[in-house]
Amino acid sequence: MNIHLDNVNLGSTSGPNSFAGKLVKYGQKNGCAFEEHKKPDAYLSFIETYRTAFGAPMYQRVDGIYFNTKGDYNEQNANIRRTYDLADGVIFQSEFNKKLTTKYFGEHPNTTIIHNGADIELIEGVKPLGHPVIDSYENVWSCASSWRPHKRLDENIRYFLEHSGDKDCLVVAGATDYPKAHDRVFFVGSISQEALVALYKRSKYFLHLAWLDHCPNVVVDARASGCKIVCSSAGGTKEIAGLDAIVIKEEEWDMEPVDLYNPPKMNFSKVIDNIYNSGYNMNKVVLEYKNFMRG
Numbered sequence: 001m002n003i004h005l006d007n008v009n010l011g012s013t014s015g016p017n018s019f020a021g022k023l024v025k026y027g028q029k030n031g032c033a034f035e036e037h038k039k040p041d042a043y044l045s046f047i048e049t050y051r052t053a054f055g056a057p058m059y060q061r062v063d064g065i066y067f068n069t070k071g072d073y074n075e076q077n078a079n080i081r082r083t084y085d086l087a088d089g090v091i092f093q094s095e096f097n098k099k100l101t102t103k104y105f106g107e108h109p110n111t112t113i114i115h116n117g118a119d120i121e122l123i124e125g126v127k128p129l130g131h132p133v134i135d136s137y138e139n140v141w142s143c144a145s146s147w148r149p150h151k152r153l154d155e156n157i158r159y160f161l162e163h164s165g166d167k168d169c170l171v172v173a174g175a176t177d178y179p180k181a182h183d184r185v186f187f188v189g190s191i192s193q194e195a196l197v198a199l200y201k202r203s204k205y206f207l208h209l210a211w212l213d214h215c216p217n218v219v220v221d222a223r224a225s226g227c228k229i230v231c232s233s234a235g236g237t238k239e240i241a242g243l244d245a246i247v248i249k250e251e252e253w254d255m256e257p258v259d260l261y262n263p264p265k266m267n268f269s270k271v272i273d274n275i276y277n278s279g280y281n282m283n284k285v286v287l288e289y290k291n292f293m294r295g
Contacts, residue, residue, distance in 0.1 A: 001290055002033045004040040004056075006049050013193070015217050016046045016063050022119050023289065026282040032290060042293040048083040059293050060087040062101055064214045068260040081105050089292060093215035094236030103255050112292050115240050115278045116215050117285035118224035126194055129202035133186070138167035142203040142227070144196055144218045145210065147176040149261035156207040157181045159230065159248075159268055170207075171199055200225035211263035212253065213237050224280045232266065239276045247274045 008020045024034050043049070043058040051058075060083050066076035084090060084101070089110040092098040098113055134140055141160050145151045153176060160170040161182060169184045173191055180187075191199075196218070200206060206222035212235040220240050223229055229241040234250040241247065249270040 001031060001041045001294065002035055002038050003027070003293070004036060004043045005034060006043050006045040006051065006058075008046050016061075018193075018217055019116055020046060022117065022282055023286065025119065026117075026286045027290070030283060030286045030290065032286065044289075044293070045083055045087070048080045049086070050079070057088040057293070057295070058086060059089045059091060060084060061091045061093075062097060063093060064097060065101055065104055067100070067104070067255070067257050069257045070259055070261060073257060077104065084108060089295075091289065091292065094239045096236035096239065097214045100255055112288070114285060114288045114292070115280070116217055116220045117282035118220045118280045119282060120224060122193070123197050123201070123221070123225050126197040126201060129195075129198040134169065134171065134202065137169040137184070139164070139169075139205075140199075140203045141168060141170045141205045141207060142173065142199050142222070143170070143207040144173035144199075144222075145208070145216075147174050147178070150212060150263050151210045152263055152266075153178055155209045155266050157185055159207060159209060159266075160185070162268060171203070173199060197221060197225055200227055203227050205230055208232075208237055208241075209248065209266060210237065211235065211250075212258075212260065215240055220280050233272060238274055240278050240280070241274060241276070243274055243277045245274045247272050 005020055009017050010021050040056045042056050043054055045058060045060050047063050065080055066073035084105050090108045092113045093116060095113060143156045147153045169186060172187045173196060175190045200222045206227035206229050208216060208219050208231045211232060214236045216237060219229055219237055223242050229245040231237040231241050231245060231247055232250055233247050234253055238247050248266055248268055249272045
């Protein structure tokens with residue numbers, strides 16, 4: 001099956017492009033080709049397309065839609081909606097992702113939910129992080145993100161400080177100008193995917209208390225690396241966090257437009273059991289994509 005990837009930059013490390021790279025790597029191992037010069041069997045448009053004609057069925061992978069009241073979300077969603085209406089099929093990353101998109105765009109006749117997968121080969125080939133400072137602590141916690149306000153770095157740090165001991169440390173990956181928070185909190189900035197995996201494999205816990213996130217790759221990778229996930233109930237993160245995840249209960253969002261960059265403060269005492277136990281095997285993910293696009 002030859003698939004043309006649309007609206008993808010494989011040189012980028014952003015969430016959608018990072019996943020596209022894994023899709024190509026594991027797709028080639030499972031009977032898929034991604035050859036631009038050959039006639040495609042299907043187009044796979046990441047989020048949106050700017051094409052007006054297709055020589056094969058077009059499928060849309062929806063990462064998320066806009067609903068932030070601080071922007072013109074209707075205008076921001078316009079081309080995503082156009083792609084949605086044109087698509088022969090739509091792939092959502094999570095149940096949350098599907099419910100939100102359906103509320104704003106209406107029902108689509110052909111959809112599926114496929115959670116993101118992890119690059120198991122990469123993870124198995126990376127050794128846990130070794131560092132004299134980190135190694136002086138008994139338990140390592142970690143978190144990683146592009147630290148915008150709804151990712152709630154402050155809440156991740158607060159949770160760590162309230163639920164850890166003197167023999168624990170937190171390593172924060174991702175560019176941020178957040179001030180030094182505590183002697184046991186270390187900021188390492190933006191690091192490579194291999195370095196992130198090394199950090200995850202050294203960590204006991206991975207914190208991801210983002211508000212209304214859809215299906216973050218960092219959580220899939222951290223869980224596949226052996227971390228216990230701590231996440232919010234608000235959004236799709238809990239769907240990929242595993243049955244042993246610590247899920248902090250938040251108020252149900254009515255999916256009306258909201259100021260995304262002004263998230264509520266969390267009450268860490270409200271913890272619920274996680275009912276989701278999705279897999280993260282990228283070979284299985286590729287086969288699900290392939291089977292869906294075959295119709």
